[in-house]
Amino acid sequence: MARVVIDVMLKSEILDPQGKAVHGALDRLGYAGVVDVRQGKRFEIELDGVLDDARLADIHRLAESLLSNPVIEDYRVHVETVHVEDGVDV
Amino acid sequence: MRIGVVTFPGSLDDGDARRAVEVAGGESVALWHGDHDLRGVDAVVLPGGFSYGDYLRCGAIARFAPVMDELVDAARGGLPVLGICNGFQVLCESHLLPGALIRNAGRRFVCRDQILRIENADTAWTSSYAAAQHLTIPLKNGEGGYVADEATLDRLEGEGRVVARYLGGNPNGSLRDIAGICNERGNVVGLMPHPEHAVEALTGPGTDGLGFFASVLSPVPATR
Numbered sequence: 001m002a003r004v005v006i007d008v009m010l011k012s013e014i015l016d017p018q019g020k021a022v023h024g025a026l027d028r029l030g031y032a033g034v035v036d037v038r039q040g041k042r043f044e045i046e047l048d049g050v051l052d053d054a055r056l057a058d059i060h061r062l063a064e065s066l067l068s069n070p071v072i073e074d075y076r077v078h079v080e081t082v083h084v085e086d087g088v089d090v
Numbered sequence: 091m092r093i094g095v096v097t098f099p100g101s102l103d104d105g106d107a108r109r110a111v112e113v114a115g116g117e118s119v120a121l122w123h124g125d126h127d128l129r130g131v132d133a134v135v136l137p138g139g140f141s142y143g144d145y146l147r148c149g150a151i152a153r154f155a156p157v158m159d160e161l162v163d164a165a166r167g168g169l170p171v172l173g174i175c176n177g178f179q180v181l182c183e184s185h186l187l188p189g190a191l192i193r194n195a196g197r198r199f200v201c202r203d204q205i206l207r208i209e210n211a212d213t214a215w216t217s218s219y220a221a222a223q224h225l226t227i228p229l230k231n232g233e234g235g236y237v238a239d240e241a242t243l244d245r246l247e248g249e250g251r252v253v254a255r256y257l258g259g260n261p262n263g264s265l266r267d268i269a270g271i272c273n274e275r276g277n278v279v280g281l282m283p284h285p286e287h288a289v290e291a292l293t294g295p296g297t298d299g300l301g302f303f304a305s306v307l308s309p310v311p312a313t314r
Contacts, residue, residue, distance in 0.1 A: 010192075014192060014237060015192065015195055015235070015237075015263065017192075017193045017194065017195060017196075017197045018193065018197075020197070021197055066146070066150065066151075066154070067146070069147055069150065069183065069190055071182075071188075071189060071190040071237075071238070072190045072192060072237060
């Protein structure tokens with residue numbers, strides 16, 4: 001089994017009102033020194049079988065076409081491989 | 091003339107859009123998101139609402155609805171398509187229109203009667219208006235901020251593809267006060283405010299929205 005994590009963030013030049021709202025809350029809570037907050041999305045995709053190059057290419061196509069909108073967002077793909085031994089994730 | 095209105099799961103304004111078509115003198119046809127079928131209509135409205143709960147991004151999942159396969163092909167072939175609010179978001183996600191719509195700069199859902207200026211009265215959906223005409227129609231959105239890169243904005247302006255602009259204050263942070271845009275041919279129009287809520291004096295701020303539906307019903311070919 002493999003787990004693929006896709007992080008999607010608004011591009012730096014796109015205004016992020018949600019991040020701004022969180023930033024404002026941090027200020028009100030007294031956290032000093034916070035310069036900026038950006039809010040994004042994280043997708044964790046569980047796959048059975050082996051994650052080969054072809055499937056990884058599919059994941060990138062998925063990230064580009066559905067999970068992110070390239071007009072306003074960037075994405076990053078991380079692969080977290082999970083080994084299963086005796087029914088226990090290690 | 092038959093005008094289809096697509097219903098997605100979470101569409102809200104499909105009923106009002108169908109009614110607006112009828113008030114303007116057309117025949118409305120209900121289209122279903124799950125059908126690969128446009129039922130031979132002469133134009134299509136993608137209505138407002140929260141298709142698929144607005145999950146992921148507004149319009150992102152609706153873009154992949156079965157009916158969109160036929161709609162995208164037909165729109166590229168010249169079929170008049172009007173996307174209102176969530177429909178505008180679907181058109182951008184489908185790449186029928188450039189740019190994207192993001193959360194309102196002021197972070198609040200805005201619901202008010204909005205003044206617009208018609209910037210392009212030559213599209214399939216605005217030909218019954220005059221250029222520079224002012225309209226008042228309802229606006230109601232949480233994610234209506236129109237964004238695109240500078241080159242795209244310049245191209246839209248240069249090609250006369252800004253269809254309508256906000257007057258009397260920008261409600262959502264849309265770049266260059268853009269309320270609506272069209273494709274190169276002028277058959278596909280995306281608009282954030284809701285003309286279908288301004289077609290009868292009893293239930294809206296007036297009847298200024300009727301012209302969008304009257305335009306597409308007009309016998310004069312309006313597409314460039």
